[in-house]
Amino acid sequence: MFRSFAILLCSTIIGLAQVQPKQSAISIDPPISGESYLAIEKAYTIFKKHLKNPDLRKYDIVILRIDNQLTVGFENKNRPDGVKGNPGPLPEFEVVLSKATNELISWNFVR
Numbered sequence: 406m407f408r409s410f411a412i413l414l415c416s417t418i419i420g421l422a423q424v425q426p427k428q429s430a431i432s433i434d435p436p437i438s439g440e441s442y443l444a445i446e447k448a449y450t451i452f453k454k455h456l457k458n459p460d461l462r463k464y465d466i467v468i469l470r471i472d473n474q475l476t477v478g479f480e481n482k483n484r485p486d487g488v489k490g491n492p493g494p495l496p497e498f499e500v501v502l503s504k505a506t507n508e509l510i511s512w513n514f515v516r
Contacts, residue, residue, distance in 0.1 A: 473503065499512065
């Protein structure tokens with residue numbers, strides 16, 4: 406069951422910041438830590454370039470660690486449980502950064 410859950414997390418970031426995986430290459434940060442703040446700040450800068458003035462009060466920010474990458478997801482707070490992709494008109498966004506250098510690897514809107 407955990408493996409299918411981990412695969413789901415890899416394919417689509419979901420808002421389960423409280424779940425801690427068992428001894429895996431994947432781990433989810435607590436809501437905001439000092440290390441996470443820099444990644445969130447960098448990802449938000451990229452998000453602002455592609456969507457003018459996004460209102461962060463409407464988003465959950467989720468950080469997913471996979472090997473040497475950090476994925477920062479901006480998800481709709483009103484997303485129904487168990488839904489894959491973007492369920493509504495509020496654009497969702499994710500940014501992939503290098504864990505070591507905090508450099509941009511990729512970004513995309515969630516569909």
